[in-house]
Amino acid sequence: xxxxxxxxxxxxxxxxxxxxxxxxxxxxxxxxxxxxxxxxxxxxxxxxxxxxxxxxxxxxxxxxxxxxxxxxxxxxxxxxxxxxxxxxxxxxxxxxxxxxxxxxxxxxxxxxxxxxxxxxxxxxxxxxxxxxxxxxxxxxxxxxxxxxxxxxxxxxxxxxxxxxxxxxxxxxxxxxxxxxxxx
Numbered sequence: 363x364x365x366x367x368x369x370x371x372x373x374x375x376x377x378x379x380x381x382x383x384x385x386x387x388x389x390x391x392x393x394x395x396x397x398x399x400x401x402x403x404x405x406x407x408x409x410x411x412x413x414x415x416x417x418x419x420x421x422x423x424x425x426x427x428x429x430x431x432x433x434x435x436x437x438x439x440x441x442x443x444x445x446x447x448x449x450x451x452x453x454x455x456x457x458x459x460x461x462x463x464x465x466x467x468x469x470x471x472x473x474x475x476x477x478x479x480x481x482x483x484x485x486x487x488x489x490x491x492x493x494x495x496x497x498x499x500x501x502x503x504x505x506x507x508x509x510x511x512x513x514x515x516x517x518x519x520x521x522x523x524x525x526x527x528x529x530x531x532x533x534x535x536x537x538x539x540x541x542x543x544x545x
Contacts, residue, residue: 532545
């Protein structure tokens with residue numbers, strides 16, 4: 363009788379540990395609400411957005427106000443284009459802290475991140491998106507893996523942050539017609 367109780371307790375403990383120690387699920391379901399994000403754009407109207415459907419490819423979007431009006435600057439590495447937004451569109455969009463990175467990882471999952479470094483946490487410290495699926499902060503030199511949910515890929519040159527964190531991640535829905543990014 364005593365050994366069956368011990369066995370049941372041991373089995374329960376193993377089950378609790380197995381369920382509660384799933385770090386990958388915690389990381390892949392963590393979305394940021396720190397900065398408001400809402401963008402909904404048709405892929406046919408914006409040439410660069412079509413490449414966000416390709417696995418391992420990421421596109422940046424950032425707002426820019428000029429004397430001609432408000433624009434969204436899109437870049438997919440191969441080309442950068444400024445598109446003028448209507449005043450209504452611009453008022454309805456929210457671009458997070460520094461803009462948005464949107465794309466599809468190598469596993470075919472749509473992903474979106476803030477374009478600003480989450481460790482420097484300032485809009486002017488925008489990341490440089492590289493063709494190898496990483497993004498680098500020019501200020502603190504942290505490299506983030508866009509294909510791996512925005513986790514830090516390399517902190518060897520980081521001399522600023524004691525406990526660096528991954529990128530701010532947002533919900534993303536990417537299909538052949540529309541790209542939606544939101545909190």
